[in-house]
Amino acid sequence: MTFEEAKDRFIHTWGTLATQWGINRSMAQLHAVLLISPEPMSTEDVMEQLQISRGNASMNLRDLMDWGLIYKQLKVGERREFFIAEKDIWKVARQVAKERRRREITPVVDVLNELKAIPADTPESQEFHRVMEGLSNVVGFADNTLNAVIEAEENWLMSQFLKVFR
Amino acid sequence: MTFEEAKDRFIHTWGTLATQWGINRSMAQLHAVLLISPEPMSTEDVMEQLQISRGNASMNLRDLMDWGLIYKQLKVGERREFFIAEKDIWKVARQVAKERRRREITPVVDVLNELKAIPADTPESQEFHRVMEGLSNVVGFADNTLNAVIEAEENWLMSQFLKVFR
DNA sequence: TTATAATTTCAAAATATATTGAAAGTTTTG
DNA sequence: CAAAACTTTCAATATATTTTGAAATTATAA
Structure with missing residues (x-):
């Protein structure tokens, strides 16, 4: 299994598991993507990686923040918001x-x-x-x-x- | 709160909780009804109490048996099947x-x-x-x-x- | 202040899940 | 064996949830 395959497998598995727990797939997959990213990611980044809409990304990123699982991070000289996951x-x-x-x-x-x-x-x-x-x-x-x-x-x-x- | 109200409240609460856990409402409510019934109940009984269809009752009673949460009980001289919940x-x-x-x-x-x-x-x-x-x-x-x-x-x-x- | 960039909202559409009910299947009885 | 009593199955329907995307909102820069 290549690293890319492993990432996909993890994101997919996490999403499937979550639905059994009453958490929607997008939210779980967003969390998975941010968890394994060493760098902060923008909304565009995650939208592209998961092929989901802007609205979906926006709402679920906010839910993840409400759950205390991800944080906003601002980059100097950048207008967009970036997100990082709690890594502990x-x-x-x-x-x-x-x-x-x-x-x-x-x-x-x-x-x-x-x-x-x-x-x-x-x-x-x-x-x-x-x-x-x-x-x-x-x-x-x-x-x-x-x-x-x-x-x-x-x-x-x-x-x-x-x-x-x- | 009367006893009847308490029963309804329990059945309703149990059904709501279950949906948060990926268990469907009918299954949870069937379980609740059987849990608090001192007597074995027939399919007709539970259908009437919960106002659900025969098919729904049949499938979810079977699932509950698969989960090991209820048992079939036969009554002598009765052709129908009765169900009791595991009370422990x-x-x-x-x-x-x-x-x-x-x-x-x-x-x-x-x-x-x-x-x-x-x-x-x-x-x-x-x-x-x-x-x-x-x-x-x-x-x-x-x-x-x-x-x-x-x-x-x-x-x-x-x-x-x-x-x-x- | 105005234009631009980014984000949020939410009604509509898409998808997923649960329920119905009638037909098919099974078991029991006479 | 045939009829009756009961149970299961499953395609169709109903309901609930998720996702989209464009419009409204908010924040930043010029």
Whole structure:
């Protein structure tokens, strides 16, 4: 496999994976392209590399900035904006964990807490209560895990984790 | 909030959450309905409760069985098939972790290993190599975490985990 | 200030995904 | 075996999501 093929394969794989995660292909591929670029890239650059429209590039680059995965970079004497990706992959993971926690876990925790409070008098509502309790535990676990990733500023915590579950 | 409202809220919330995770609404709602039902339900039952078509119910019930989240149950003297959900929520979590690992993590691990092997001679390919190494580590971490959930047969392992990251 | 360059917005079009429902298939019963 | 009861399949339809591209907006330079 040549280097060019490898790049394409990575960009393509990243895009496919992302769609399974509710992230659109363009956004994932933009991220992939910027991740492996040693140089800042302009909007034109990424448009050309991925063969996507200006609007698409603009919107998804902005989303990537909202996620904290890429930054704008200005070049002196250049009017255009350039973009660079966050290259610390653990930081990327922390950002993603943080966003997903905020968007997906927190609302569910709130709903489950509300639903746990429903009186459990009939067989039906008792079953319901049991299920809500169980889900609370599992979601709490997911929440803890994401938090562990988010809070892990130093490597020792990560390596300790890896040790426990070797 | 009445019990009926709580049920609806749960079914709706579960369906919404699922779409963010690449699981379709019907499948998630079918799962929710069966989870909180103390009794086995027939296809007709779930069709009526969720107001979905026969084909939709049939296909998604089958998918849920493939995921190991629900089971068929036969009633004596009944010709129809009934369905019950796996009620052990930790088992549900393990099943989901197992499926997602198989479908999402494993293929990425393979691709990354392949791409890590690309010679790193130019600045571009060196950057590429660095990124692949970093991603390998992060994906490896996700893989370990999912494995921990999958392998956790006993509660002590889970509680130990929770302790580490309190 | 005006012209120019670059970026953002958003309605329309394209694409992808989910759902329906009727026909085909399967299993059970008499 | 044939009829009835039930389940599955899949082409057509509906819905949701993504992408485009041109117009509007904003920022910079002359």
